[in-house]
Amino acid sequence: MFDVKRHSATLLSFPFAFVIFAFFVVPLCLVIMVSFWDYNSYSIIPDFIFTNYQDIFYGCVKSLPDLCTSFATYISSLKFVFITWLITLLTGFLVALFLVFCVSTLQMQIVLFLLCTIPFWTSNVIRMISWIPLLGRNGLVNSTMQNIGLTDSPAEWLLYSEFSVTLAFVHLYTLFMVVPIFNSMMRIDRSLIEAAHDAGASSFQTLANIIIPLSRPGIIIGSIFVITIVMGDFITIGVMGGQQIPSVGKIINVEMTYLQFPAAAANAVILIITTLMIIFAMTKLVDIRKEL
């Protein structure tokens, strides 16, 4: 007889497995399949060709040391990933550290934590666009700087630049770093810190030898969030970069609007592979399943 009790875990995993299969595995397989199809300006044609992939890397070897579109785009994206990751990690870690170890009551911790989420009450497009009147040529920052005599002419690099894109990314995604790190830190046994203190460890030694290693799962999870979001982003880069800074997402978006679905699918596959490689490297640093 089938023992429901013994197989309950397997049975319970079915609904989620089904959701993952139907809404992730199947579409992903379709994307991979379509990336080998041919297309014209009004239809996609079942086929098995490598043209879409060849188009992505068109001229990439020939034009070296000049970068082809794909290399330039990926290098630009990776640069944003790295800078955004570094800044959000630093700020996110410090915010979490403060919330967990410097705020003494649980109530206050919750209040402050909720304060961090306030920006999320509006959509991220609005949060992003609200920077524009601030940073523009005749914006608040420039007019203030000119009025108090800091600069003579408006600073052009404030808006539609790599600076404004990075600023928006940090603003939008720091919380994704705060939450998992906060969660990891909350679970650190306080007696460990007391023990370290009793054994004569300085604050820095405690931080380096106890808190950081034990927050590692949070750091890795937060990093995965930030890296995957920034890799696939095209709206923030488009709006804050004045559409002059490339992103893989934008290339896919343009190809989709021109009905070049196979080309877009091939680009998506390359993007997924790149992102997976980064994530894979990160998970080498920590065994998430064990840590959770």
Place this chain on the structure above:
Amino acid sequence: MAKQIDRRSLLKTAGATAALAGFGLSAPAVHSANEKVVRYLGTATTMGSEIDKKLFEDTGIKVKYIPVTTDEVTKRVLTQPNSFDIVDTEYFSLPKLVPSGNILGMDSKRIKEFDNISTTHTLGEIGGKKIGDQGTAPKKVFYLKDEKSSEFSSEPTRWATLIPTVFNADTLGIRPDLIKRPISTWAELLNPEFKGKASILNIPSIGIMDAAMVVESMGEYQYPDKGNMTRDEIDLTIKILIEAKKAGQFRALWSDFNESVNLMASGEVVIQSMWSPAITAVRTQGIPCVYQPLKEGYRAWAVGFALSAATKGYQADVCYEFINWYLSGFVGGHLNRQGYYSAVPSTAKQYMEGYEWDYWMLGKAAAKDIKAPDGKKLASAGEVRDGGSFVERMGGVACWNATMDENRYMVRKWNEFVAA
């Protein structure tokens, strides 16, 4: 008597709410017999609440909108032909739409004003003078060989691809107060004088045409057909754009109408590709903005209505009634007062004041203050429309928005420009 809420009426309300909530994803295709509803797919820039209201008063037809961007219109026609009754699209999309068989030929015999459609479309001429026909000029794709044919006919037939509604001639928009000198050529877009203060639109199919106008006027190259470039011509055009971009010429690129308004109104940009209603939007904020006529001419576009192949019987009758109403003058007058041109000028005239017609269509100095349809002031008495009369502006058309044979290559090269 106390109003009773029974299960049935509750369900009805819930159903209606659900239908409302679901609209946009998929509007129901079936309507009750006496309710006249048209599911409209398009950018909706040439529609509006005033038009809706008047339409309902005159005909009892309600419009259900599926508003999307220009490129999304094409995508939707090709991928979800059952989701709309009527599509409002550009002539340059037709080489993609017609082969799909998702739109049918329009029966010209059912269109009352068909014979009064502007000659810019039917013959490619104005006032007896030929106008530029590079690109996907409407006359090249105006007729189908048959109702269900996927081939264009060079000879007039009973079956039109689209019933034209609105068109215009586009050029560069400038801020005269910030430029402080006359601008007369497309080449100024890449003039280093405006370094960091120029913009071009990031819609490849239209941006490449504006770029081609610039390249020609810089004297770099004369295209045999700007609207159908060879790979080498695309390479050349993009190379010039990339050089300008690397030199910091562009403040930003824009892909949405509102972005162009903001760039111009905030002074981030002083010269850029622009659309006529965007100029109006900047001006009604009280900021000077000119739709600058340039000596090389204009890039023209035209839109019109077609029916989904799935629209049949009574529903098709309602759609034809809608189109006939649209061409009967009220909308034409409304759009002409925004700086567009109605495809049937003769009916639009009946809905415009004499001084408005003189200003917008004849290029005469305004006898009174000119107001936008919403009542905001656009121009003072004595001013003349940028570019002059209908005949002058449309007569100066150099090319039309286009879909190129090398579209696939062009989009890839355009991405290269954005990435450079």
